[in-house]
Amino acid sequence: MSINDQVAIVTGGTGAVGREVVSGLIQRGARVVFCYRQRDDLAEEMCDTIADEQRLIAIKADVRDAEAMNSLVEVAVRRWERLDMLITAHSAVNNAPVADMTLEQWNDVMDVMLRGVTRITRAVLRPMQKARYGRIITITGYQPLAGGLTQANYAAALGGIIGFSKSLAREVAPWGITVNSVAPGLISRPHMSSFDPSYIPWATNIVPLKRLGAPAEITPAIFMLANPEAGYITGQVLPVDGGWRMV
């Protein structure tokens, strides 16, 4: 059993983790529709280099737009007549100390991160239920498990993703649909040069593996959970964190 010829939807496809998810799915023989919000250049490059339009479709669509999420699903189902996997990899960060965080900052992150997951999930459930099969993998983070400085909104939204995923896992289990979350630990990101210079030494020191993770090291956990064989794993949160927290 494998994901060869299966069909996936990926949100946030041009993000650091999203790109790895898309290219990894294609390498494993899957067909992918991904959405992205801003990076036309990256989306174009991905479509040029990763696969042709028989296997890969990029759509500029915002996870805040429920109609746009429905049409992502329509495109996949119309083109390939099936939908097996959803991986939510979109992200929105708007950090501030909690004392200074505005209600807009709070609501914006909540709307994209948490509500965005519910919008695309709502859209994929019908074809999955019809097929009595589905793999939904939501990407959360270490923040709901370990906190994160100046990330009260992000930690709340990612925690919400976990609570949502577990409840949904219970609701859709009768249709053979599994719902799991992957929680990346301290991962190296392209924008990390803007971080406090003490961050990287701190992070590398507290992780037993003594280094940050790479985005490509998150994806094996995602693909394991996306596999047909992972049918008895549901409602779980799998940290991929270099052994940082062994709880």
Next chain:
Amino acid sequence: MRGMQDHVAIVTGASRGIGRAIALELASWGVKVVVNYQSSAAKAEAVVAEIQAAGGVAMAIQADVTDQQAVETMVTQTLAEWGTIQILINNAGITRDNLFQRLKDEEWDDVIKADLTSAFLCTQAVLPAMRANSYGRIVSIASLAGLAGNVGQTNYAAAKMGLVGFSKAVAREVTSDGIVVNVVAPGYIDTDFIDHIPQWLRTWALDVIPLKRFGKVEEVAPAVAFLASPAASYIIGHVLTIDGGWVMP
């Protein structure tokens, strides 16, 4: 009395259920309690009367905790009356249960606002007073539904697990100011929250809970009061489950 004499607490959603029990418990530990409520004025006044009859100090303050202005006014009123705030219990919450595919947008939004955004607004509003004392205790009341998921509660579980993430993030930010943030996650507790759950769910729950019964609010409140006390000074960002052994995470 356990170093909490003259501490001031705001307990949101304290007119009934777990919030009421927490207000009574804190008052019995010598804490002056703001009994916050949204609409049940008579019930809130009854809680105040019960505290006063037992020799405690309390006042009821009406405030919709999803309204930033109302929250700030509640905090201002508390400071005007008692001059200080040591304790915040983020307890207010609602349920709007529905299977995810039938869940209406407003059922999602109302629960996120009432159960999660409210904690953000209240926490933010009390921080200056706590920082001024270099001391504070914040306890947020989450739910086993957040930790373990629950059928028909995607919205509630998201809000409650969101509250866990929020609390841990804030815990890291404010420890250097002497402010301690923790979470209590009750399982099935006998309140009007579970009056309406279907019989099959009630039967199932009683079957999977090792103690074979629902909890009582009086079995939750003492743990909350402990985490709100000076003794809880090295417990940070913890989630304490009170669930009759249901999940054992």
